[in-house]
Amino acid sequence: MEAIKTYIETHSGRFIDELFELLRVPSISSRPEHAGEMYRCAETWKKLLLEAGADRAEVLPTGGHPVVFAEKIIDPSLPTVLVYGHMDVMPVDPLDEWTTDPFQPVIKEGKIRARGADDDKGQAFMHLKAFEYLVSRDLLPCNVKFLVEGEEEIGSPNLPAFCREHAGMLAADVILVSDTSMIAADTPSITTGLRGLAYWQVEVTGPAIDLHSGLFGGAVANPINELCRLIASLQDEKGRVTVPGFYDDVQEVSPEERERAAGAPFDEETYKKNIGVRALKGEEGYSTIERVGIRPTLDVCGIQGGYTGEGAKTVLPSKARAKLSCRLVPRQQHEKIARLVQEHLQAIAPGHVTVTVEYLHGGPSYACPIDLPAYRAAEQACLDVYGKLPVPTRSGGSIPVIAAFEEILGIKTILLGFGLATDAIHSPNENFPLQQLFNGITTITRFYHHFAGNHNNK
Amino acid sequence: MEAIKTYIETHSGRFIDELFELLRVPSISSRPEHAGEMYRCAETWKKLLLEAGADRAEVLPTGGHPVVFAEKIIDPSLPTVLVYGHMDVMPVDPLDEWTTDPFQPVIKEGKIRARGADDDKGQAFMHLKAFEYLVSRDLLPCNVKFLVEGEEEIGSPNLPAFCREHAGMLAADVILVSDTSMIAADTPSITTGLRGLAYWQVEVTGPAIDLHSGLFGGAVANPINELCRLIASLQDEKGRVTVPGFYDDVQEVSPEERERAAGAPFDEETYKKNIGVRALKGEEGYSTIERVGIRPTLDVCGIQGGYTGEGAKTVLPSKARAKLSCRLVPRQQHEKIARLVQEHLQAIAPGHVTVTVEYLHGGPSYACPIDLPAYRAAEQACLDVYGKLPVPTRSGGSIPVIAAFEEILGIKTILLGFGLATDAIHSPNENFPLQQLFNGITTITRFYHHFAGNHNNK
Numbered sequence: 053m054e055a056i057k058t059y060i061e062t063h064s065g066r067f068i069d070e071l072f073e074l075l076r077v078p079s080i081s082s083r084p085e086h087a088g089e090m091y092r093c094a095e096t097w098k099k100l101l102l103e104a105g106a107d108r109a110e111v112l113p114t115g116g117h118p119v120v121f122a123e124k125i126i127d128p129s130l131p132t133v134l135v136y137g138h139m140d141v142m143p144v145d146p147l148d149e150w151t152t153d154p155f156q157p158v159i160k161e162g163k164i165r166a167r168g169a170d171d172d173k174g175q176a177f178m179h180l181k182a183f184e185y186l187v188s189r190d191l192l193p194c195n196v197k198f199l200v201e202g203e204e205e206i207g208s209p210n211l212p213a214f215c216r217e218h219a220g221m222l223a224a225d226v227i228l229v230s231d232t233s234m235i236a237a238d239t240p241s242i243t244t245g246l247r248g249l250a251y252w253q254v255e256v257t258g259p260a261i262d263l264h265s266g267l268f269g270g271a272v273a274n275p276i277n278e279l280c281r282l283i284a285s286l287q288d289e290k291g292r293v294t295v296p297g298f299y300d301d302v303q304e305v306s307p308e309e310r311e312r313a314a315g316a317p318f319d320e321e322t323y324k325k326n327i328g329v330r331a332l333k334g335e336e337g338y339s340t341i342e343r344v345g346i347r348p349t350l351d352v353c354g355i356q357g358g359y360t361g362e363g364a365k366t367v368l369p370s371k372a373r374a375k376l377s378c379r380l381v382p383r384q385q386h387e388k389i390a391r392l393v394q395e396h397l398q399a400i401a402p403g404h405v406t407v408t409v410e411y412l413h414g415g416p417s418y419a420c421p422i423d424l425p426a427y428r429a430a431e432q433a434c435l436d437v438y439g440k441l442p443v444p445t446r447s448g449g450s451i452p453v454i455a456a457f458e459e460i461l462g463i464k465t466i467l468l469g470f471g472l473a474t475d476a477i478h479s480p481n482e483n484f485p486l487q488q489l490f491n492g493i494t495t496i497t498r499f500y501h502h503f504a505g506n507h508n509n510k
Numbered sequence: 511m512e513a514i515k516t517y518i519e520t521h522s523g524r525f526i527d528e529l530f531e532l533l534r535v536p537s538i539s540s541r542p543e544h545a546g547e548m549y550r551c552a553e554t555w556k557k558l559l560l561e562a563g564a565d566r567a568e569v570l571p572t573g574g575h576p577v578v579f580a581e582k583i584i585d586p587s588l589p590t591v592l593v594y595g596h597m598d599v600m601p602v603d604p605l606d607e608w609t610t611d612p613f614q615p616v617i618k619e620g621k622i623r624a625r626g627a628d629d630d631k632g633q634a635f636m637h638l639k640a641f642e643y644l645v646s647r648d649l650l651p652c653n654v655k656f657l658v659e660g661e662e663e664i665g666s667p668n669l670p671a672f673c674r675e676h677a678g679m680l681a682a683d684v685i686l687v688s689d690t691s692m693i694a695a696d697t698p699s700i701t702t703g704l705r706g707l708a709y710w711q712v713e714v715t716g717p718a719i720d721l722h723s724g725l726f727g728g729a730v731a732n733p734i735n736e737l738c739r740l741i742a743s744l745q746d747e748k749g750r751v752t753v754p755g756f757y758d759d760v761q762e763v764s765p766e767e768r769e770r771a772a773g774a775p776f777d778e779e780t781y782k783k784n785i786g787v788r789a790l791k792g793e794e795g796y797s798t799i800e801r802v803g804i805r806p807t808l809d810v811c812g813i814q815g816g817y818t819g820e821g822a823k824t825v826l827p828s829k830a831r832a833k834l835s836c837r838l839v840p841r842q843q844h845e846k847i848a849r850l851v852q853e854h855l856q857a858i859a860p861g862h863v864t865v866t867v868e869y870l871h872g873g874p875s876y877a878c879p880i881d882l883p884a885y886r887a888a889e890q891a892c893l894d895v896y897g898k899l900p901v902p903t904r905s906g907g908s909i910p911v912i913a914a915f916e917e918i919l920g921i922k923t924i925l926l927g928f929g930l931a932t933d934a935i936h937s938p939n940e941n942f943p944l945q946q947l948f949n950g951i952t953t954i955t956r957f958y959h960h961f962a963g964n965h966n967n968k
Contacts, residue, residue, distance in 0.1 A: 251822045344726060368809055
């Protein structure tokens with residue numbers, strides 16, 4: 053392990069230059085006008101993969117943004133690891149809350165600050181450098197493939213089709229992904245579950261034009277008031293979703309597992325302090341960890357209607373819109389939930405306004421058994437670097453494509469993430485500590501070591 | 511009456527040039543960056559008033575945007591009419607819904623199209639031209655004063671103080687205002703009541719930063735969901751406002767008066783067609799005319815929170831904001847309602863978020879007795895031009911300063927408006943028919959004729 057640490061120290065300057073090159077590309081996948089940036093980002097990945105030692109690296113088209121595929125096959129009889137990551141990032145607004153330019157990365161207080169520093173450019177980059185080290189020292193114990201996509205933040209709409217078309221090219225024994233977080237910088241954890249996602253846009257239309265709120269107020273339904281009523285009605289006072297059938301397929305977790313999970317280190321005060329809330333709030337009868345891990349949710353991600361500028365405008369607007377999302381747990385099917393929510397909203401929509409519900413995207417949840425050889429290898433790698441075994445945790449986040457990998461390619465995924473709760477992913481001032489970056493690279497090199505070992509002895 | 515009609519025909523080209531000069535100034539009072547435009551607009555008014563025959567015209571400072579005062583005193587022993595209008599206009603967003611540039615006036619299908627074409631540049635301009643005609647023909651039967659302000663659309667925050675300071679200068683027997691609508695182009699009406707207004711900005715703050723809706727969703731209260739719950743709770747299923755004490759001071763209207771008002775011509779199908787709604791909706795137990803005339807309301811004029819751009823962003827936002835307004839009826843005090851709503855929102859605010867309620871502005875309601883000599887004169891003027899007596903109506907709109915005039919100057923106001931429901935005031939594509947403009951000028955000249963007569967015989 054000294055060797056990899058020395059290698060990182062020796063090359064850290066170059067590592068940071070290369071990562072910054074990726075971070076400077078505003079690869080926001082949800083913005084059509086950024087399509088060109090996705091290609092720029094893909095070409096940069098291709099270049100870095102070839103420089104790191106890949107036999108081949110290609111930018112391949114999909115129905116949307118391109119993907120990058122690379123591989124190094126040292127011996128077809130050896131096991132193969134497929135590394136998955138994504139080059140796209142979330143939008144950056146509200147821009148005025150950033151203390152540094154989201155696409156001009158800088159290092160401050162030992163942290164890389166930029167959109168994508170953690171999610172997922174920084175974390176995917178760790179795999180690139182672990183691979184580079186193993187190849188450069190002729191220590192690579194198995195075959196490695198890389199799949200870096202450009203649509204993860206919009207739900208990977210085109211990756212399932214790509215996987216079906218290229219199942220042979222993507223064949224592997226396990227998929228290794230760093231796109232999740234660990235409990236704390238000194239407390240490694242491996243994500244054994246991911247929530248599914250369903251995301252809608254709801255629009256309420258009242259009058260055909262914006263109206264004077266005095267001349268017409270009281271006689272015409274106000275689309276904002278109506279939208280608020282619809283949204284408010286979707287959850288009860290216990291914090292449960294009121295959509296009929298919403299909980300039908302929810303996998304109930306055994307008292308034993310709930311007890312075990314309750315043992316994981318969690319400091320509520322630190323948690324509240326990190327996100328700056330006075331009090332936590334969620335579904336009655338569940339702990340905070342359970343509310344984000346084993347329970348589904350309903351959150352409005354955005355809402356807009358009427359006059360939102362400075363000062364006052366007395367208007368009764370024509371339209372109001374909201375972006376609605378649900379996080380789903382194992383056994384809940386996102387397509388079914390999409391339909392249930394759409395049907396429910398239409399069923400409760402008042403006749404004096406028009407309510408349209410557009411399903412933007414979704415994905416299933418995922419669960420990883422902790423007795424997989426690859427999971428054991430990840431455990432051992434964490435033990436080597438952190439001196440303790442990682443805690444298996446269920447993440448509240450969603451990586452829809454992980455479930456698709458299992459369904460389409462029949463390959464399980466190990467979610468070995470190095471993010472921290474303070475990295476502000478999806479938020480202004482996203483950051484990633486250099487220590488996490490370097491420990492991540494080291495841990496990944498150890499994963500290959502143990503994985504090849506476990507695999508041969510299995 | 512032939513004389514004035516001929517005069518209008520002869521000079522209509524110049525009238526339109528002059529009005530367009532006013533309409534080209536983007537005098538949006540709610541935007542600090544437009545302060546310079548307010549002065550430009552005031553100087554244009556001053557010039558036009560002097561050209562029309564005023565003895566003096568001045569641009570006078572207030573605590574905010576300036577006002578224009580002008581007068582022609584033909585004989586101090588004669589009665590005096592104070593004409594009030596406003597030079598400021600509403601914001602123009604959503605700009606992309608305008609079919610023509612809001613500040614490049616054009617005439618299409620016999621209508622002047624521009625922001626302010628009706629409210630209130632077009633209507634105030636009618637008084638300028640009626641005055642010009644009477645002066646040019648030496649027919650002015652009384653003294654006339656003009657007060658044109660620049661803050662009506664933001665609630666005239668500085669005009670009451672201005673009135674107190676200049677009570678002598680503004681002394682008059684009656685105030686004449688055209689800033690309201692008539693029932694139809696062939697059905698004159700005079701507004702005998704105006705609703706009061708109260709306007710707040712409500713902000714709900716949850717976490718200190720935007721959070722990932724997956725990692726934190728379910729564990730932390732979502733400010734948008736909370737804001738929607740607050741707003742939804744402010745009205746019950748009967749369409750009544752739930753704020754304790756909200757209806758305590760509402761002036762109940764006698765069954766007789768409700769019956770008389772029910773006689774006013776009103777075609778619900780045309781009304782619905784004009785505003786493009788499938789069905790009307792309002793407080794149970796009241797007609798549409800009553801809902802906008804004699805009943806108070808609660809409308810959200812704007813709402814914003816989280817991600818509102820294209821596509822999807824899975825965020826649990828830090829803040830959500832709404833602009834809330836109430837229309838008030840006689841006897842409801844806006845200061846009291848402001849306090850009741852603020853106290854109620856704070857009382858029902860959940861402890862896990864922070865709710866701030868800022869009172870932006872408000873104003874009292876107004877009622878005009880129909881036996882005033884000046885009201886009779888307006889009735890006669892309408893009869894002369896339209897061949898029928900005007901219908902006394904209560905407008906749902908608010909002109910806070912009208913009640914202030916009565917309170918501070920002790921002068922009643924006649925609301926002789928020529929707007930139509932289709933003028934789209936406060937909305938994209940505001941317009942004002944030339945026929946309304948010309949009939950308005952004619953009617954106003956007849957008002958002076960009858961007013962001087964009635965006044966001398968009173």
